[in-house]
Amino acid sequence: THDADGNLYVSVTSTKRDFSRVFEEVMNPEPNGALVCLRANGSSELVADGLWLANGTAISPDEEAVYVLQSGARDCIRVPIRKDGGFGKPEVYSKDFPGIPDGMAFDVEGTLYVTCIFNHKKDADGKISLVGCNQIIKVDRHGRWETIIEDHSGKIEHPSNCAFGGADMKRLYIANMEADHFGYADLDIAGHKLRHQR
Secondary structure, eight states, rough: OTTTTTOOOEEEESSOOGGGHHHHHHSSEEEEEEEEEEOSSOOOOEEEESSSSSSEEOOTTTTTTEEEEEETTEEEEEEOOTSSBOOOOOOOEOOOOOEEEEEEEEESSSSSEEEEEEEEEEEEOOEEEEEEEEEEEEEETOEEEEEEEEEOSSSSEEEEEEEETTTOEEEEEEEESSSOEEEEEESSSBBBGGGGGG
């Protein structure tokens, strides 16, 4: 996620495990994630650490904060961006999601659309596995969320990310981890244009 000054915000899912072992933290979350800002001048800065499986990032349309999904905590945190370019203290923006969040996008009014990719399922022997959640939730500007899509027909299969596009920016495209196609939903409101779309 880029801001208007060209700074790139990158989530680090785990600072303790390489990608081949991240699944261990999905099953047993730990606060090993981080958010990093890669400045336009080439320098880098740690924005926040101790995050629970840091995942999708997005910058609010007013560019006053960067948002990060914590897959391990099933929530979204908000990190204020100060006018001097520094950062405020991370705070929980929305929580208790119906599934493990993965990706998100803002509309022009500041509402977030979040993909929920998995849920934990415990069998009779107590063994935990992951099952598809297949939900898209909408989070209003006060952090309240509601499910707007729940699909088990195969149109979305483990939705991993989403982005607005189309001629009027009102189509929400949905990437699927367990399918060979993209899904989409036509909404009544346009998405916030990312830096490269402006």
